[in-house]
Amino acid sequence: SAGLAVRRIGTHVVCFRETGSTNTVASQLAAEGAAEGTVVLADAQTGGKGRLGRRWESPPGVNVYCSVILRPPISPLHSPQLTLLSAVATAEAIERTSGLVPAIKWPNDILANGFKVAGMLSELSAETERVEYLVLGIGVNINMERDQFPDGLRYPASSLALEAGRTVERIPFVRSLLESLDRLYDEYLLKGFPPVRDAWLARSAVMGRRVTVDGGAGILAGTVEGIDEIGALLVRTAGGSLERVLAGDVSLEG
Ligand code: BT5
Structure with missing residues (x-):
């Protein structure tokens, strides 16, 4: 040290x-x-x-x-x-x-x-x-x-x-x-x-971006609106719902 x-x-x-x-x-x-x-x-x-x-x-x-x-x-x-x-x-x-x-x-x-x-x-x-x-x-x-x-x-x-x-x-x-x-x-x-x-x-590369998230159980597409108080990703889907993602792999679209 x-x-x-x-x-x-x-x-x-x-x-x-x-x-x-x-x-x-x-x-x-x-x-x-x-x-x-x-x-x-x-x-x-x-x-x-x-x-x-x-x-x-x-x-x-x-x-x-x-x-x-x-x-x-x-x-x-x-x-x-x-x-x-x-x-x-x-x-x-x-x-x-x-x-x-x-x-x-x-x-x-x-x-x-x-x-x-x-x-x-x-x-x-x-x-x-x-x-x-x-x-x-x-x-x-x-x-x-x-x-x-x-x-x-x-x-x-x-x-x-x-x-x-x-x-x-x-x-x-x-x-x-x-x-x-x-x-x-x-x-x-x-x-x-x-x-x-x-x-x-x-420093986020995802904020406001269109992403797909592979959460293991399924794939979610939407726009990133932020992260919540525990660090989960908040994704607004095309259908308008706000999804909380606790774990998964994100791909940036476009
Ligand atoms: C990670 O996992 O990105 C976590 C990496 C953590 C490594 C550190 S090193 C010190 C400490 N000791 C450990 O044993 N681990 C931690 P994930 O998001 O799952 O990405 C893994 C995938 O990235 C692999 O399946 C490969 O496709 C790819 N990959 C493997 N090695 C890579 C590298 N050196 N650089 C970039 N991509 C790599």
Whole structure:
């Protein structure tokens, strides 16, 4: 944590050259009682996880794979708020270190020039009335090369370096990410979700846009009107009804 201007997040940092998944390591540490703000970093992951059992490409030497343990005094219902908080922090760090202007695609994708450059995976302790711990997993494609992306990814993908046209240093990036997370989380504990929601809306790639949402059980089409007080997406359908989406994959239309 040398030289990091943080209160909580990044006061303890555990680094691996290679591990299965930083989220899995962080969940184990959290279950064993690790302090809030403990950060797990890896240079490479052999089993990087996306949502719904998907894989996250995690080659060595080029990207950032980071997981943060939080112990927020909230109910599990409100945990999506922290996924949105992590997206705002990641977007801020991308902007500061690469000069790109990223956009957030609900719930967990960061786009640069329309390409996915980062994804988040939040995992929760077993369901109880209060969250015991929450792990925020953040994967950012920093200097990944074109030929390191496999064919057939769900969403067109790229890296900060490819989009900015120059190498981005990983250590300053991680420093910037942890400082943003720390500041936003501190504000969240003091003031609740509204400041996070405002920051998220200001960077949203979906606000006011026509989207289709694949929620697993079915597909919904409509126009995004915002996010509600727990972080759910609000979509106005052609039929005029306002639908709340708690989980799913969003595609931008047009
Ligand atoms: C995500 O899932 O976007 C969440 C990614 C979270 C990764 C971090 S890394 C640190 C921590 N430890 C972990 O094990 N995970 C977290 P989802 O929206 O489901 O997107 C996954 C899909 O994106 C895959 O099925 C691929 O199609 C595509 N994909 C895989 N690797 C990618 C990459 N590096 N960049 C862009 N797209 C990728």
